[in-house]
Amino acid sequence: MEIIDILISASFWTAAIRIASPLIFAALGELVCERAGVLNLGIEGIMVVGAFAGWMAVYLGGGLWLGVAVAMASGMLFGLLHGTLTVPFGLSQHVVGLGITLLATSLTYYCYRLALPEVTSPPKIEAFQPFEIPLLSDIPLVGPALFSQTPLTYLAFVLVIVVTVVLYRTPLGLALRAAGENPAAVEAQGLSVTAIRMGAVMVGSGLMAVGGAFLTMSAFNSFFFEMVNGRGWICIALVVFGSWRPGKTLLGAVLFAAFDALQIRVQQTSLGADIPYQIFLMAPYILSILALVIMSRRAQVPAALMVPFNKGER
């Protein structure tokens, strides 16, 4: 029962939480956009931008937190572009989102080549180090998993709480959710749908970029091509899995990450000798699809998701 051994090992859960962290940032960002009624398919490209921008800022001598801020700002810039095209101009959110992903990805690689024309292997940076929270990190299993992580992971968990509180406990969150449910209601109450949606897309995109930056600044310590590797698309599914609720989305991210961490470890057991490794690589995705099918049965989609709002048209 090697699998049981893996499941009760602290290193497995530490890895799962680490793998989940970038997904939590980006999925929260996507959730904020979608709750306001905008599907942001630029997520994959924005994560690439964030990964590069944060890493580059640190490589050029900035502090780690400055790097996070730069990543956030770069994401918000692309959010501004996405929002301008989809909100006031009301263009197709699918086309704009995919366009942003292509643009952001290509532009990043171009900037990488401009900045580092000669290198064959990308330079490493001094990344975030795990910070053990006193006392809490001594708890068996839970301690190493939750309380011996890097500061960015702690930030991800804190943000889940912040987003939940803002969405459900503040007038701002009320307006944001209403913009995704019935923008006419927001308009009729004297608020600007455009401002709310633009703000949501920008903040959401900023969070996605921080998710990307986690990869370079807290996991791989360097930037290379294809490093985001579909994580953005996974986050789109995680939001659906979480029924557009931050807490459930966090749960989904951890679940997916646990599958991912598990398959790597199972490959090294006796099971791995008999089964082609591609099957293991597929496993998290197959299990995610199954979980998605079960969880999204009763999901409440924001009613105005992907519906552009044009003032004065009804």
Add this chain to the structure above:
Amino acid sequence: MTKTDEAQVVLRLSSITKRFGKLTANDAISFDLAKGEVIALLGENGAGKTTLMNILFGHYTADEGEVEVFGQRLPPSQPKAALQAGVGMVHQHFTLADNMTVLENIVLGTEPLWRMGFGRSAARRRILALVEDYGLRVDPDATVGSLTVGERQRVEILKALYRDARILILDEPTAVLTPQETEDLFATMRKAVAHGLSVIFISHKLHEVTAISSRVVVLRHGKLVAEARTADLDRHQLAQMMVGAEVPPPAVREAAPGEVLVALEGVSTPDRGAAPGLKSANMALRGGQIIGMAGVSGNGQAALADLIGGLIAPASGRLRLKDGVPSDWSPRAALAAGIARIPEDRHKTGTIADFDLTENAVLELYAKPPFSRRGWMDWGAARDFTQKVIERYDVRCPGAETRIRLLSGGNMQKLILGRVLETAPDVVLANQPVRGLDIGALTYVHEQLLAARDRGAAVLLISEDLDEITALSDVIHVISEGRLSPAFGRGELTTAELGVWMAGHGFEGETHAA
């Protein structure tokens, strides 16, 4: 013209003009609203009432003219400014977020966005006080998605009152209410006036206008054609002012009932969300008759229409056609049985907006000769058919290759009517056939339905307009919460008696007397 006392004026519209392309929706409209007054804004569909109110509230920008509230000019195109000036609007299509509670919908936008938390308990106290004061029964903690239409309307009114509205605009508020709910609404309006509010009440139902308003402003084709004290006018004069000419009721010839073409025998269908399905419904559609289905919208009309049109099959009971009970009930089977439908929503289910007239004309017939043979379309035949429909049914359009999106509602409806009637169907399912049409198109549609009846077809007329039902129908059923009343003959019940049935009284299983 009535001169309003200057000091009492709370709202003044000065020569408001709004054009949409070639159409002038509002043509230099001016009037005043005084404190504690109810003005009825009367006019047909398309007369420009809603446009005018949307300008007042800042949803639209007027091309010319201005709006003054309490002596202050309102900046155009800013709902926020209108709200702050004390204008509250209850839209015809509710502006509520279904996934939030009543309280959240009311509080939305009333508190600064950038602060932690909102005063739920204080808000709840205020809402409950308003509920008490104005007789607007609704639970602040209920989710809006679970409310009835009448309750949602009360939430909309509460939204306005919560913001201390001094001027209340109600855009066709009674269209979705039962006669009893309408009475409750009127009671609320009287309380509002007693509190010193002013109300603009939009309607095209004359008896409501005479019941509640102190003054009436009549719009026709975007122009203000009359303004008078309600007490000085009778309904007949109002009707004339509204349509601009004496409207003769359609000449009804004696019906010659034929055989039963479609019969429902204890049919039930599943509920769909808030919309009830049919509950052991019995009815017979005979050739040579118009069968009117009266009722407040959302009482099972959709289920009935879908059943007859083949979109749903009975869950229990039987649907019997002329030659027996069909084994498989689908839209195709319904078409094959000679049932043609005029759908309730001509935009959503009647036409495809970006297809041209020809494509739309053969939408239900394309699979049959002469329009297609051996899997190939014959567009020549389709165009000939469309041309015939355009000529016979007076569809005003640039040509058969026009995208149907560009046609007015009336002309779109005429094309649907032509497409339906040209095939000489045995049964015509007419669901709200004149909704949103002007008086000319409306009269035309009615005449065509009568002609189909005289030809021997059974016409099922589903309408929320009781006057339309009583004028045309040879047999009337009332539908309420999915239950069908027995069949009543022409003139058997008065409008008031039908209203009692519409409110859900008199059905089997009813314990208290109506």
